[in-house]
Structure formats: C-alpha cells, structure tokens
C-alpha cells in the first residue's frame with residue numbers, strides 16, 4: 001500500500017548535513033511513525049507521501065520544511081550571575097528553559113564572557129539543510145486507537 005494519512009510507516013533513514021557528516025540515523029528497523037499526524041518534519045513527511053514498502057530515495061529538506069531558520073531573537077546575552085547555581089558554565093553546555101510562549105526549549109551556551117553569557121535557544125538543526133537517505137521498510141494502516149491518539153502503538157512504538 002502507498003503511504004497516505006493514517007499510515008503507520010517503518011523506515012530506515014540516515015540524516016547528513018551538506019558536508020556529509022551523519023547527524024542522525026535510525027536504529028535497526030525501529031523508526032515508526034504515524035503519517036499525517038505531524039510526528040516528523042514536514043519536508044520528510046511530504047517526500048514520503050505516495051511511497052511504498054521497498055522504495056528508496058534521498059530528499060534534501062530546507063530549513064523552512066525542517067527545523068526552521070535560526071531566529072536571532074533566540075540568541076541572547078544574559079548576566080553571568082544568572083548561572084550561579086550551575087556547576088560549570090562553559091561553551092557547549094545545554095540546559096532546558098522556557099521560551100516566552102511557555103514551550104520547553106533546549107538552550108546552548110555559545111560563549112562565556114567575563115560578566116555575561118551568550119545563549120542560543122534555537123534548535124540545534126535550525127538553519128541547517130537536511131539530507132535524508134530513506135528506505136521504506138513497511139507500510140500498514142493505523143488502528144482506530146492509534147489515529148485517535150496521534151501516534152503509533154505496539155512493538156517499538158509508543159507504550160502505555
């Protein structure tokens with residue numbers, strides 16, 4: 001069957017940046033998702049529509065269809081004393097914070113200065129072109145329960 005809304009899709013994928021560095025890849029056959037439920041980035045989901053088990057393809061996903069462009073407003077300089085309760089504050093350290101809309105975001109320390117710290121609340125892959133190499137392993141229809149929950153159940157999927 002072809003991938004359409006409410007298909008449960010099993011796939012292999014490898015994600016690389018434009019330099020060919022592997023950013024992420026599926027483990028074994030275990031990446032499953034519910035198609036049409038916005039569980040994966042739009043650029044990859046759109047490319048999978050209409051594909052069938054056994055199909056292999058590559059797709060380049062722009063930041064707009066991926067994790068978005070880098071938002072300069074999410075890069076901030078804050079007083080170093082805000083980090084007094086952290087053990088170690090250095091470049092590359094990540095922590096969780098709330099953005100102005102109340103969403104949980106991962107913030108990365110970009111630079112530590114004498115009195116201030118530069119932090120970046122953008123997604124690590126914001127502004128990055130994503131190159132997916134994909135093999136569709138299996139396609140099946142979702143159950144009513146999966147459709148109502150908006151995610152996959154069962155082996156390798158979401159457990160209750």
Ligand code: ZN
Pocket residue numbers: 149151153158160
């Ligand atoms: Zn569920």
